[in-house]
Structure formats: C-alpha cells, structure tokens
Amino acid sequence: MRLLTARLSTKRRSPIAGLVVVLLGLLLTGGGYALLSPASAQSGTASQSTVQQGRQLFLVGCSSCHGEHGEGIVTKRGTQYGPPLAGVGAAAVDFQVGTGRMPMARPGAQAQKKKVLYNDQEISALAAYVASLAPGPAIPDPSTYNTTNVDTQSIVRGGEFFRTNCTACHNFAAAGGALPGGKYAPSLHGVSNKHIYEALLTGPQQMPVFSDGVLQPSEKRDIIAYLNSVMANPDYGGAELGSAGPVSEGLFAWLIGIGACVGFAIWIASHSTRSTRSTRSRKGASA
C-alpha cells in the first residue's frame, strides 16, 4: 500500500499510472476489506483470531521492549526500553511498523526508518492487538486521505496550514530539520498519504498530536494534498541544493562561485606568465 501511494503522489500526471493505481487500489481495498476491515473498524471490535495473531507477533517481536502486555519496560536508570502502548491506537502501530520504525533496531535518540519487517496483514494484526489494549485512534479510512479530487483552493489552504503548523520543524520545503538532543523532524518526501495522516493523528515522538479538534480531517487532507502538489512541481529555480536554506546556498557560493572565479583568475594569470617569462629573460625588462 505504501509503495502504491508513493507512486500515486509522484506520477500523478501519468494517466496510465493513475489507472493502474485506481485498479490496484480497488482490488486491494475490495479484497483486503474482508481481511482487514475488522482491524480498522472504528468500533475497535476486531475479530478475536486477528487479535490473537497480533498478540503472538507482539510477544515475539515487541514484548522485549514494550512488555508482555504492552505495559512498557522501564530501565534501571528510569528511562524506557519501550513506552507503554495502551491507548496509542491502531494508527500508531500502523505508522510505526508501516514506516519501518518498529521494531526498533537499536536504542537511540529516535527510532530510525528502515525496511518494513511485517507484511500488511501482520501489521493489521499487530494494530488490532494494540488497539484491543485500550481505545485509541484507529487506522484512517482511505477516503480520508484520498487527495485525487482536491481542488486548488484546498491545496492553497493546505499550504497555509502547513506553514503555520509544520515548517518550524520540518522546514519550508519539508526537507527536514534538526531538533535538540540529537532528534530531528524527518524529510516528508516519499512518505505515503496514509502515513502522513497517521503521523498527524498519533504525533510520533517530539511531534505534537494534531487531533481532529486541532486540524479537522479535511484540513489534514488539504495538507497532504499541498505536499503532494508542491512535490510534483518542477524545480523552477534549478538544482535545489538540498532545500536547506541559506546555509547550503552560502556553501555553494564559495565552493562553486568563488572556486570557479579564482580558478579562471589563475588560468588567466598563468597564461601571461608564460609571456612574462620570455620578457624576463630579455635584458631591460624593467626599462
């Protein structure tokens, strides 16, 4: 699903890709509904067998850090191997496991993204299990983050929400930014619609939770639509230099600009030194 939607955002303009995506999307949502819908159901009444499967997976892959019942494990120094998971909701699991953050590979300031270790079905099972611990945000319905029919006006509105709520951490071009203590807000390039939506719902780590009271579902969708549309823009000004702002621009001004100009100066001067040398050997060069 993640792959599909990523393609959806980058190749939105190609009609064939669009068709394929729609077909596949229909297939998946239609076919997957029977399997998955209990897990993502708003009521949280997942089928008992799915929860059981999730529990088994959890015991194997997650309990070493999060505890056998997701109650969390505290280290001797008072920090956590893994925080308690009761109430984080299915959306948090889907986001954390679906982006490859969980299971966390090694302790660090922040869980790194890596290859996703579970398939979609297993992720839903894990989500169903964690959701069964206590009620929390459910995995959003695909219609909530579907941006195909969003008009320009909404995209513009999404841009304003993005600048007000997100650029402080994620940078104006969603290229990412540093946070204190070795933490960082990652780049949002190549993140699927669903995962953006889930990140907003669950507020991983330092990121605040943007609950539906703060940003309505349609506003969340507008932000996603804005991100997709600016990322589909061509690079109007040429190479983006990492979109990191004036620091990288300054670096390039020195490396390329001054570098090239000084290089040319050396070239010009060396081409006359040759003739100077011939002058030097002549008597009375400084007549």
Add this chain to the structure above:
Amino acid sequence: MSTATTNGKKAAQVHRPSKVGQLATWVDDRTGIAGVAKKQVRKVFPDHWSFMLGEIALWSFVVLLLTGTFLTLWFKPSMGEVVYNGSYDQLRGVSMSEAYASALHLSFDVRGGLLMRQIHHWAAMLFIAAMFVHMMRIYFTGAFRKPRELNWVIGCLLLLLGSLEGFTGYSLPDDLLSGTGLRAAGGFILAIPVVGTYISFFLFGGEFPGDAIIPRLYTAHVLLIPAVLLALIGLHMLLLVYQKHTQYAGPGRTNDNVVGYPMMPVYAAKAGGFFFIVFGVSALMGGLMSINPVWRYGPYDPSQVTAGSQPDWYMGWPDGALRIMPGWETHAFGFTLSWNIFLPIIVLPGLMFTILLMLPFIENWITGDKRDHHLLQRPRNAPTRTATMVALMTFIGLLWAAGGNDIMAIKFNLNLNYITYFIRVMVFVGPVVAFLITRRWCISLQRADRDRLLHGYESGVIMRSPEGAYAEKHLPISTGETFALTSREHDDIPAMPSDADENGVANHKVWLTRLRVRLARFWYSGNIETPSREELEAARHHADDELAEQELAEYHDSHVQHDRHGIETGEVGKH
C-alpha cells in the same frame, strides 16, 4: 605587447595624427585630459592571479547593478495587502504584501525574471565573498602597509556596506525568511540598552512590522547604499591607480618600480575578459542553481517560522555567536538587559569590525615602521601577522559553523546540543591553537627557504657514497629565485627604553613604549634571517666544489670501475 613596462615618466608619442587624433588634440588643448589619460594608458599592472581577486568583487558589483536595475522595473516595495493571482498555483488566492506578490510575479510571470533574481542573489553572495578573499590577500601579503592604509580602511567600509546592502536586499521580497530576518533584526535593536526601543520605533515607523520598513529598506537598497558603495569603489580604484600596484619580489622588481603590463591594451583586455567570466559564472549559477525560492517560503506571517531560517552567509557568523551564547540576562530597576543578544549581535560584530579596521595601525604601532612599502611580503615572512589573521579566521569560521548548527546536525546525524557545547569551547581554544600552529609553520617555511638558498633545491637524485650511505643531491637554485628569496627587509627591533634619557629627563609614558617594544620583540621573534652575502657566497663555493667532486666521481665511476678501492677512500659523496 609582451614587453613589460614600468611607470615611465614619458608618455608614448602619437605618430600619425588621424581624424580621431585631431579631435583628441582639440579636447586635450581645452581640458588637459591627455596628460591624465596617457598616464592611465601607461599605467602598469603586475600579473598574478591573487591580484585579480578584487576584480571578482568589482565585476560582481557591476553584475549586481545591471540585474538589480532590471529587478526594480517590476519590484513593488510596498507592504500594502493584495490577493495573489499569478501563475504559481499553490499560493493563488492568498493575501500577501505587494512586495512579495511582485517577487512572485518576477519569478513566474516576467520573462527572465527568475533568472535575474537568481543571478542578482548569487552575484551578491559572490560580491561579498570576493571582497573577503581579496582582503585576505591584502592582509597576508602586507599590501596594507604604508602608504596604502587608507585603501584598507575603504575596503573595510566596503565590506561592511556590502553586507548591509545584502541584508536590505534579503529583506525586500517579504517572504517568510525575509520577515523572520527582519523580526530578528528588530529584536537585536531592541536589545541595545536604553536607546534600543527608540531606534526600533523610528526604524519600523512604529511597532514591528508596520508598513514602512520595506519602502525604507528599498530606498536604502537601490539608492543610498549603492551610491555610497559606488563612490567608495571609485575612491578605492583612484587610490590604487595613484599609488600604483604592489608586486611580489622578483628579478627587476624593486620597491621603486612596477613590472607588469601597461593598462592598454593587455591589461584592459584581460580585465574586460574577466568581467565576462564573472558574469558568466553568476549567470550559470543563476540559471542552474536555485537560490532563495521565495515561493516555497510563503508570505511573511509573524506567527510562522521555518526550520533552516538563516541569514545569508556573510551574516551567518553573528547568528552563530547568538546560537551558542548562554542565556544571560540581567534584571535591574524593572528593565531587562539581554546580554545573550546584545553581546553576540551588537557588541561582537562591532568589536570584530573595529579590529579589522585597526589591523594595519596596530601592526604599525608595534613595529614602528615608517617606510613606504611597494613590495609584497610572503605570508611566511611575517609569521605573527599571518598567524593573527588565521586566528581571526578560525574564530569567524567556528562561529559560521555554529550558525549552521542545525543543518550540520541533520546532514551529518549529529546532536545539536553537542555541536553547541563543542563550539562554545572551540571559539576560545581554536584561535589560540591556530595562532601557535600557523606561527610555527611560517617559521619552518622560512627555515626551508634558508636551506634552499644555502644548499639549493632537492634534485631527487639519490647518491650512494662508497661507504654505502645515501644522500640526496642538492642543486643550486636559479638567480631569479635567489633574488626573490633574499629580497626581504631586515627586522628592525627597537631597543628597550630606560626610565630616563641621557640627560636625566624622565621618559614620558615609558610603560607604553616598553609594551610596544615587548610586542615588537614578540612580533619578530623566531624569524629566520636570510643568509648574508658572505654566507651565500660560501654556500655557492661549496656547491661548486661539490659539483666538481660529483664530476670527479662520475669520471671515476666510468673509468676506474674495476678498481673500486680507489674511490672508497676518497671524499666522494660527502656533504
């Protein structure tokens, strides 16, 4: 054309008076301009790449004037609110200032507008960077010494004004970055004790942001500062021409002449060509590399901010100082003194600028040197001076790095706090270490020069002595190089004054003179004197002997090979 010329007193004669010549004579009879012009035409410029660094600055300034004028045709310096209706989809319908809307209009709806904006901005970065490297060249080679101190001062003012011009330009488009910068500047001004609030109030015409600041900055940016810059650049060039160019030591180059090309036609052609190169480089950068993509920042809104908000590079180091400054504040009598802002942003740059401005005068006071200097020094031959600048550069460089701490943290996966702690320590340690290392390094290079003079250069030929020892063969260096290496002024270390002069009259301010002498001793200490004429001659003889021995050895090698014993007892190969 390839004949080098000095500043002769007599101008070239015009042989065949043409129509143009007649007109010229007519003008000359009335204005006397030919005298000046002939002098200029015969003006000589030495040739070395490091003399062209200033030209990069000059030509990028010309590029700035050209592209800036283009921008003024469309840019609207107004904070009046409009609703954007241009081609950039993601902002259509947003209300914004006219300034920002016109910057977007320039970027998307004016043919070549974005290119011009980008060339303008890249050229601005180049302009100031070029002034920087130019200034380093001047300093490291001692070109600022008498009689050129005034041009150093003008150069410093140019650097200051250039940075200011850059900052006003950066603030014009009124995007999120501009506004954040202005907001910060407003905060800095407020941090000035007592008068800060008043200055801020006058500057912004009321509370920040108000609606006066952009028009005011615009006037400063396109009129006031460029006019002053232009005047100062003119003066800078006039002084240069009047005082003539400095040159590196070499055969035929003395303190009383200038060896190089006459202004016309060689130098003019080269300089003209160089203009197109600088223009070309800025145009290529403007065409290929995005700079200040204002459409991505969005219009300024005081409630927003973005990660990666930084000033342009030349303002980056005070920003860095601000970032690593501990949060010191004093509360007294109901007022707050924000040392955490006032010290790094107001005091430090002022102090650094004063130091930069005063460098020639400080050095002159220490050395007490009253001579005119037209020959440049190699950086190694003034170790303390070189080390001073390297220390200053290290200081600024570290602060510059601190200004990009968040970018370093995210690009190199580092901890933001650790970078801050590290730089807090390094700004004190780094310059001292850099000073000591550079000084020793220079002195070692002097020693290497001395060795080169006395023993010649390493030929790369390894000789084996009959005893089996290996030694590299040294060959004498050329006369030209000997000349260049020996043309060094001798250190003039003043004597320590006594409390009273020979008549028993108490020396006024003797402590100051003593300080000066002590500093001068430190200034010159460690310098390796160039060998004396006698030493050089002795070395030359030695080298000749050695060569003779060498030839003898080779002779033996080829003729007495069957009888090696004969050679083994000889002196061959010994130094």
